[in-house]
Amino acid sequence: MALMTGEQYIESIRNIKMEVYLMGVKVDVPVDNPILRPSLNSVRMTYDLAQLPEYKGLMTATDPETGEEINRFNNIHRSADDLIKKVKMQRLLGQQTASCFQRCVGMDAFNALWSATYDTDKKHGTSYFKNFKKFLDYVKDKDLTVDGAMTDPKGDRSLAPHQQPDPDMYLHIVERRADGIVVKGAKAHQTGALNSHEMIVMPTVAMSPEDKDYAVSFAVPLDAPGLFMIIGRQSCDTRRLELGNGIDVGNAEFGGVEALVVFDNVFVPNDRIFLNGETEFAGTLVERFAGYHRQSYGGCKVGVGDVLIGAAALAADYNGASKASHIKDKLIEMTHLNETLYCCGIACSAEGRQTESGNYIIDLLLANVCKQNVTRFPYEIVRLAEDIAGGLMVTAPSGKDLFDSKLGPVVEKYLHAAPGVKTENRLRVLRLIENLALGGAAVGYRTESMHGAGSPQAQRIMISRQSDIASKKEFAKKIAGIRE
Ligand code: SF4
Ligand code: FE
Numbered sequence: 001m002a003l004m005t006g007e008q009y010i011e012s013i014r015n016i017k018m019e020v021y022l023m024g025v026k027v028d029v030p031v032d033n034p035i036l037r038p039s040l041n042s043v044r045m046t047y048d049l050a051q052l053p054e055y056k057g058l059m060t061a062t063d064p065e066t067g068e069e070i071n072r073f074n075n076i077h078r079s080a081d082d083l084i085k086k087v088k089m090q091r092l093l094g095q096q097t098a099s100c101f102q103r104c105v106g107m108d109a110f111n112a113l114w115s116a117t118y119d120t121d122k123k124h125g126t127s128y129f130k131n132f133k134k135f136l137d138y139v140k141d142k143d144l145t146v147d148g149a150m151t152d153p154k155g156d157r158s159l160a161p162h163q164q165p166d167p168d169m170y171l172h173i174v175e176r177r178a179d180g181i182v183v184k185g186a187k188a189h190q191t192g193a194l195n196s197h198e199m200i201v202m203p204t205v206a207m208s209p210e211d212k213d214y215a216v217s218f219a220v221p222l223d224a225p226g227l228f229m230i231i232g233r234q235s236c237d238t239r240r241l242e243l244g245n246g247i248d249v250g251n252a253e254f255g256g257v258e259a260l261v262v263f264d265n266v267f268v269p270n271d272r273i274f275l276n277g278e279t280e281f282a283g284t285l286v287e288r289f290a291g292y293h294r295q296s297y298g299g300c301k302v303g304v305g306d307v308l309i310g311a312a313a314l315a316a317d318y319n320g321a322s323k324a325s326h327i328k329d330k331l332i333e334m335t336h337l338n339e340t341l342y343c344c345g346i347a348c349s350a351e352g353r354q355t356e357s358g359n360y361i362i363d364l365l366l367a368n369v370c371k372q373n374v375t376r377f378p379y380e381i382v383r384l385a386e387d388i389a390g391g392l393m394v395t396a397p398s399g400k401d402l403f404d405s406k407l408g409p410v411v412e413k414y415l416h417a418a419p420g421v422k423t424e425n426r427l428r429v430l431r432l433i434e435n436l437a438l439g440g441a442a443v444g445y446r447t448e449s450m451h452g453a454g455s456p457q458a459q460r461i462m463i464s465r466q467s468d469i470a471s472k473k474e475f476a477k478k479i480a481g482i483r484e
Contacts, residue, residue, distance in 0.1 A: 002143075003047070003050050003051065003060070003069065003070070003071055003143050004047050004142075004143040005047060005048070005051060006044040006045070006047040006048040006051075008047075009043070009044055009047045009143075009145070010031060010040060010044060012197065013031055013040065013145075013195060013196075013197070014029065014031040016197065016221070016222050016223050017223045018030060018194060018222050018223055018228075018229065019223075019227070019228035019229065020036075020194055020228070020229045020231065020259075021228065021229065021230045021231065022035060022036065022231045023231075023233070027231075030194050034240045034241055035231075035237050035238070035240050035241065035257075036194065036231070036257060038099070038240065038251070038252070038253060038254050038255030038256075038440075039099075039100075039102070039192070039194075039195055039254075039255050039256045039257045040195050041097075041253050041254050041255075042097045042099050042100065042101040042102060042195075042254045042255065042256055043101055043102050043103055043145055043192060043195045045093060045096055045097050045101055045254075046059070046071065046073055046093065046101055046103045046145070047071070047143075049092070049093070049096065050071050050072075055092070056069075057085075058072070058085055058088060058089050058092070059071065059072055059089055059092075060072055061075040061082065061085075063075075063140060064078060066140075068140075070140045070143070071143055072085065072086065072089055072107075073103045073104070073106065073107045073145070074106075074107065074110070074136070074139055074140045074143070074144075074146075075107070076110060076111060076114050076136075076359045077111055077352070077359050077360040077361075078358070078359065078360060079360055080349060080350055080351070080352040080360060082360060083295070083348075083349035083350075083352045083360055083362055084346060084349040084350060086107070086295075086296075086299065086349070087295065087296075087298055087299035087342075087345040087346060087349055088299065089299070090104060090296055090299025090300040090302075090303060090345075091299045091300070091302050091303040091306070091342065091345075092303060093300065093303060094299065094300045094301065094302060094303015094304040094305075094306065094307070095303040095304075095306050095307060096303075097254040097304075098251050098254060098304050098307040098308075098432070098435075098436065098441060099251065099254045099255050099256045099304070099440075099441050099444050099445075100191055100192070100256035100300065100443075100444035100448065101256070101300070102145075102147075102191050102192025102195055102196075102256060103145050103146075103192065104293070104296045104300065105146075105147055105148035105149075105191060105192065105293065106139075106145060106146030106147060106148050106196070106198075106200065107292075108148055108289055108292035108293045108296060109146065109148030109200040109202060109289055110136055110139075110146070110200075111288070111292050111359055111361070112202070112285055112288035112289035112291075112292055113132050113200070113202075113217065113274055113285070114129075114132065114136075114355075114357055114358075114359045115288060115355040115356070115357040115359055115361065116274075116275075116281055116284050116285045116288055117129040117131070117132045117274050117275070118355075118356065118357035119281065119284060119356070119357070120275060120278050120281045120284075122356075123278075123281075124278055126276075126278070128217075128273070128274045128275060128276075129357070131270075131271050131272065131273060131274055132274050134271060135198075135219050135271075135272065135274075139198065142197075144196075144197040144198055145192070145195060145196045145197055145198075146196055146197065146198045146199065146200055146219070147190060147191075147192050147193045147196035147198070147199040147200070147222075148199075148200050148202065148289065148293075149187035149190055149193070149199055149200065149201045149202065149261060150187070150202045150203075150204050150286070150289060150290075151187060151188050151189050151190075151204050152169065152170040152171055152185060152186070152187060152188070152203075152204045152205075153169050153170075153185075153186055153188050154169060154170065154204070154205075155169030155170075156169075160205075160207070160208065160210070160211060161205070161207065161211045161214040162210045162211050162213075162214065168184055168185045168186070169185070170185060170203075170204070170205075170211075170214045171183055171184070171185030171186065171187060171201060171203075171214070171216070171263060172184060172185055172213040172214045172216065173213045173214075173216055173276070173277075174213075174265065179269060179270060180267055180268050180269040180270050180272075180273070181216070181218075181267075181268050181273065181276065182265050182266065182267050182268075183201075183216065183218070183263050183265075183266050183268060184263055184264065184265055184266075185263055186260055186261060186262045186263060187201065187260075187261045187263075188260050188261075189232070189258045189260075189451075189452075190229070190258055190259045190260070190261045191256060191257075191258050191444075191448075191452075192256070193222065193229055193258075193259045193261050194222070194229055194231070194257070194259055196222055197221065197222065198219050198220070198221055198222065199219065199220055199221075199222060199227075199261070200217070200218070200219045200274075201216070201217060201218055201219070201220070201263075202217045202275075202285050202286070202289060203215055203216065203217065203275070203282040203285060203286060204286060205282070205283075205286060206282055206283030206286060207279040207280075207282040207283065208279060209279050211279055211282070212277045212279055213277070214282075215275055215276075215277055215278060215279040215281070215282040216273075216275055216276055216277070217273070217274040217275035217285060218268040218272050218273045218274055218275075219268075219272050219274070220266060220268055220272065224266050224267070225266070225267070226263060226264040226265050226266040226267075227261065227262070227263055227264075227266050228261075228262050228264070229259035229260065229261050229262070230259060230260045230262070231257055231258075231259050232257065232258040232259060232260070232443075234257065234439075234440045234443055235438060235439050235440065235442065235443075236248075236249070236434075236435070236438075236439040236440055237440055239439075240255075242400075245399045245403065246399070247398075247399030247402065247424070247427055247428055247431055248398050248399050248431060249431070249435065249439070249440075250428075250431035250432040250433075250434055250435025250436070250439055250441070251432060251435050251436075251440075251441055255440050255441065255444075256440075256441070256443065256444040258443065287364070287462070288361060290453060290454050290458065290462075291361065291362055291364045291367045291368070291462075292361070292362060292367070293371075293452075293453035293454075294348075294367040294368055294370055294371030294374075294453045294454070294459065295345055295348050295349060295362045295367045295370060296345075296453065297341070297345070297370060297371050297374040297449070297452065297453055298341050298342060298343075298344045298345015298346070298348065298367075298370040298371075298374070299342075299345050301341060301374050301378055301445065301449055302338055302339075302341050302342045302345065304436065304441070304444070304445045305334075305337075305338040305341070305378065305381055305445075306338065307432075307436070308334075308381060308382070308385050308433065308436050308437075308445070309331065309334045309335060309338060309381070309385075311385065311389075311429050311432045311433050311436070312330075312331065312334065312384065312385040312388040312389060312433065313331055313388075314429045315385075315388055315389045315390070315393075315426075315429050315430060315433060316331075316388050317418065317421070318417055318418055318421045318425065318426040318429060319390065319417045319418060319426075320417055320418035320419075321388075327388060330384045330387060330388055331388075333380075333384060334380075334381045334384050334385070337377040337380055337381055338377070338381060340373060340377065341370065341373055341374055341377055344366060344367075344369055344370030344373055345370055347363070347366050347370075348362040348363045348364075348365075348366035348367040348369075348370055349362055351363035351366055364462065364466055365462075365463065365466035365467065368459040368462040368463050368466065369459075369463060371453050371454065371459050372456060372459040372460065372463065374449045375449060375450050375455075375456040375459070377449075378445060378446055378449040379446065379449070379450075382436070382437045382445075382446055385433050385436070385437060386433070386437055389430055389433045390430075392415070392430055393430040393431070393433050393434045393437075394434060394438070396415065396427050396430055396431070397411050397415075399427070402423070402424060402427060411423065415427065
């Protein structure tokens with residue numbers, strides 16, 4: 001089948017009867033909900049841009065098995081160049097949406113499962129690779145969006161999955177049947193779940209043999225009986241319910257939302273199972289998925305950073321401050337930090353290698369360094385943007401005041417700055433900075449930079465494992481003339 005258009009994508013999601021709750025109320029048509037719609041628009045861009053001739057080969061790839069053009073989000077990376085193009089595509093989408101466009105988790109899950117199922121089958125004689133490939137062929141053919149769900153609620157962090165007083169703190173198998181399994185539990189912080197056709201579930205930690213029922217991976221559609229979502233609250237989200245000119249939301253068209261996805265005894269047929277009790281491969285899957293997603297942040301967060309740097313520069317222009325040397329220097333610093341993240345995303349891709357299963361995996365050390373930097377630099381970039389913007393980004397009157405017959409002229413008069421600059425535009429750019437720094441997009445830019453794809457300590461553990469201190473000691477001994 002051909003690539004879907006953005007419009008076809010929206011309608012295809014509309015046709016899935018999902019069970020979604022927002023602020024205690026069941027949402028009948030999530031696609032048309034004003035709080036949820038901007039997040040759907042972000043995913044839509046992954047379809048719209050793939051239709052444009054100028055992005056062919058970047059937003060799309062050629063499937064080597066069929067020779068057909070597929071969306072790059074459904075691509076299995078076959079070279080280091082594929083890995084680099086992935087990062088460039090993510091930067092482009094970050095620039096165009098200034099938010100999380102959500103489809104990457106599926107792509108990262110595909111590539112992690114491709115090699116992990118292959119390795120599991122090799123050791124255990126299972127048929128997970130065949131199951132997974134059949135699922136992926138279906139996804140590619142229909143140009144679907146797939147969510148990748150990893151993070152369990154985790155309960156008491158000092159206890160392994162099987163030791164938790166409440167067994168549902170990690171998603172697990174509650175029944176094994178001849179035709180499949182029944183699972184129970186939840187996945188937290190699920191970006192894009194409600195904008196996806198299918199969801200891939202993976203374990204969230206390395207496991208021991210006692211955790212057998214928790215070492216499970218599979219795919220289910222979003223309308224699977226027993227599956228429902230509770231949407232996360234975001235700062236300023238109800239501004240999207242206000243009628244008006246959209247100034248106060250900062251980014252009226254795009255956004256991202258997360259959900260707590262609950263699996264209340266969900267049935268998974270045998271041919272949708274990709275891991276079922278082979279505990280030693282739970283860690284493999286986590287490590288590879290996390291590695292790919294840490295690479296991803298060297299693209300998407302850089303693209304959103306581009307928008308924030310542009311917004312800060314515009315705010316300086318509108319304030320009449322752009323010629324001040326400290327402003328120029330702050331913009332240089334923001335650019336330096338942002339491009340450093342991009343360097344990491346490109347480097348871990350360029351250093352990618354082929355796995356035994358045939359696809360390409362990033363350099364894990366560099367991908368973890370990439371994400372570790374992402375836990376820091378966007379905070380500094382936001383700090384500098386707030387510095388340049390000035391306090392008005394959090395004290396400005398509303399768009400309604402600006403367009404009120406009595407108050408409008410007053411707002412116009414007192415918030416006017418550089419000559420020739422419309423006060424409305426000054427307020428628009430300040431609200432965009434507010435959105436990225438503190439509002440809804442801060443979930444996808446600032447706090448997600450900290451915790452998305454694993455919190456900082458998770459990267460430090462991987463950096464420690466990959467750092468090969470032993471050979472570094474040998475370098476030092478040789479140079480220092482040490483013979484032990
Ligand atoms: Fe993609 Fe970035 Fe969102 Fe992850 S955080 S899904 S990499 S846009
Ligand atoms: Fe993320």
